[in-house]
Amino acid sequence: MSQATVSTRTVGSELFSSGAVQEAVDAIVGAVGEASSKLTAVRGPIDGLRESYEAYLKKITDLRGRATYYPYLGSGAGNGIFVELADGSVKIDMIGGIGYTPFGHAHPELIRAAVTASIEDNLKHGHLQSTAPLHEFADKLLSLAKRKSNLAHVFVSAGGALANENALKICYQKNAPASRVIAFSHCFMGRTVTMSQLGDSAANRVGIPLSTLVDYMPFYDHAAAAEVGQQAVIDSACDRLREYINRYPKQHACFVFELVQGEGGFVTAPREYFVALMEICKESGIAVWADEIQTFGRTTEMFAFEMLGIGEYLDVLTVGKSTQACATLHTAEYMHKPGLLSGTFTGATPEFAVGRRILEMLEDSDIYGSEGMAAKHHNAFREHVAALRAKHPDWFPDVPGFESVAGGVGGMMRFTPFGGEKDKITRATKTLFDEGLVSFYNGHGPFHIRFLPPLGVMKLEDWPAVFEIVERGLAKAAG
Numbered sequence: 001m002s003q004a005t006v007s008t009r010t011v012g013s014e015l016f017s018s019g020a021v022q023e024a025v026d027a028i029v030g031a032v033g034e035a036s037s038k039l040t041a042v043r044g045p046i047d048g049l050r051e052s053y054e055a056y057l058k059k060i061t062d063l064r065g066r067a068t069y070y071p072y073l074g075s076g077a078g079n080g081i082f083v084e085l086a087d088g089s090v091k092i093d094m095i096g097g098i099g100y101t102p103f104g105h106a107h108p109e110l111i112r113a114a115v116t117a118s119i120e121d122n123l124k125h126g127h128l129q130s131t132a133p134l135h136e137f138a139d140k141l142l143s144l145a146k147r148k149s150n151l152a153h154v155f156v157s158a159g160g161a162l163a164n165e166n167a168l169k170i171c172y173q174k175n176a177p178a179s180r181v182i183a184f185s186h187c188f189m190g191r192t193v194t195m196s197q198l199g200d201s202a203a204n205r206v207g208i209p210l211s212t213l214v215d216y217m218p219f220y221d222h223a224a225a226a227e228v229g230q231q232a233v234i235d236s237a238c239d240r241l242r243e244y245i246n247r248y249p250k251q252h253a254c255f256v257f258e259l260v261q262g263e264g265g266f267v268t269a270p271r272e273y274f275v276a277l278m279e280i281c282k283e284s285g286i287a288v289w290a291d292e293i294q295t296f297g298r299t300t301e302m303f304a305f306e307m308l309g310i311g312e313y314l315d316v317l318t319v320g321k322s323t324q325a326c327a328t329l330h331t332a333e334y335m336h337k338p339g340l341l342s343g344t345f346t347g348a349t350p351e352f353a354v355g356r357r358i359l360e361m362l363e364d365s366d367i368y369g370s371e372g373m374a375a376k377h378h379n380a381f382r383e384h385v386a387a388l389r390a391k392h393p394d395w396f397p398d399v400p401g402f403e404s405v406a407g408g409v410g411g412m413m414r415f416t417p418f419g420g421e422k423d424k425i426t427r428a429t430k431t432l433f434d435e436g437l438v439s440f441y442n443g444h445g446p447f448h449i450r451f452l453p454p455l456g457v458m459k460l461e462d463w464p465a466v467f468e469i470v471e472r473g474l475a476k477a478a479g
């Protein structure tokens with residue numbers, strides 16, 4: 001073969017940069033944009049679709065053996081904060097599948113990334129054979145995490161609970177034979193056999209044999225701090241932690257920190273609380289692991305550990321949801337031995353392409369900082385709750401143990417009507433849904449209504465429409 005005929009380009013790179021592919025992708029992105037642009041307001045179902053929709057929902061119920069929480073089947077179309085259901089109704093989506101849509105529905109950049117990645121030779125790739133999008137996603141994620149931490153490596157996995165399983169294995173291996181784990185009361189970590197044992201919810205582990213040794217620490221108690229002062233609450237938590245360490249010397253592999261409690265009710269804690277506990281972990285050789293699967297992208301900095309200024313303490317970090325693909329990051333010291341982590345799949349290539357684009361878009365966005373959109377949306381949210389409470393004080397009695405009927409931070413928003421009674425809160429999520437708003441609940445008593453809005457596309461002007469629906473939904477739930 002003569003030198004002149006040797007190409008330095010692969011067939012793959014020619015394919016992905018070919019004019020025909022670019023044109024086809026442009027055409028698809030354009031068609032999606034044109035269709036999506038019709039979805040600009042909440043509306044009810046299309047009459048002629050009601051029956052077939054009901055029949056499809058029944059099929060889903062029969063397949064699963066139980067009805068889904070909402071009578072929800074997406075049509076596959078959406079536009080920013082709006083999502084269309086298969087019955088033709090359009091709703092405002094304030095929960096995004098519980099937090100995985102930071103740029104809402106059908107964002108053109110993300111459709112472009114997904115479509116382009118989907119023409120690779122296989123939809124899914126694995127740990128043995130992979131293509132560049134996996135590593136570009138991992139590289140982007142790690143470079144963002146590294147800005148304010150000592151995290152040095154990243155291992156990608158297909159779900160949050162799996163990322164947490166990998167984190168726990170890394171901690172166990174490094175600190176072997178330590179076999180205990182410290183976690184916060186009311187934490188949530190996913191639903192594998194081990195994660196349902198670490199998660200502090202009895203209902204989520206009915207019938208699961210308890211084989212994991214967990215010591216629970218109290219999360220920061222704002223009500224107690226208002227009474228006895230922040231330092232007294234910190235001192236008492238440190239005493240509790242030392243008690244566990246003295247009771248089980250060198251037996252704790254890690255302390256897992258949810259930096260804002262998610263399922264537990266969007267409870268925050270001051271930096272000083274985490275620092276005091278993390279210092280003790282450092283002195284005692286206990287891995288500091290932050291589970292940012294729900295917080296990632298949603299606080300007033302991209303990572304909650306950045307918002308709190310505690311990156312230097314982290315040994316292990318898990319992220320998911322907004323990142324699409326999930327991941328376990330760790331320091332060089334916590335490098336694991338061959339064989340500990342693997343699996344057939346890393347995930348589907350479009351997940352990595354979309355995940356990477358989301359990371360870039362979050363980085364370029366105006367979401368973060370004290371004047372960023374996360375903070376602004378949070379303030380707007382609280383103002384609307386306060387106005388609704390002023391109008392309907394009977395819907396919003398004080399909630400014992402909570403400083404306010406609205407709380408959380410940034411794009412993690414909770415409000416607490418009806419004193420946080422479970423039945424009334426779940427009923428309210430359903431009346432809100434009927435009126436055109438998708439939300440969810442959280443907390444373990446009191447219970448709250450929770451929003452995880454798409455901060456990347458929501459506008460401050462959208463809040464009045466959201467709260468008009470909230471008012472109608474709560475009126476129905478109260479009646």
Ligand SMILES: Cc1ncc(COP(=O)(O)O)c(C=O)c1O
Nearest residue numbers: 159160161188189190262293294
């Ligand atoms: C803090 C936290 N950790 C872990 C998980 C589990 O993630 P996944 O549902 O992707 O398994 C969740 C999910 O809600 C979560 O909020």
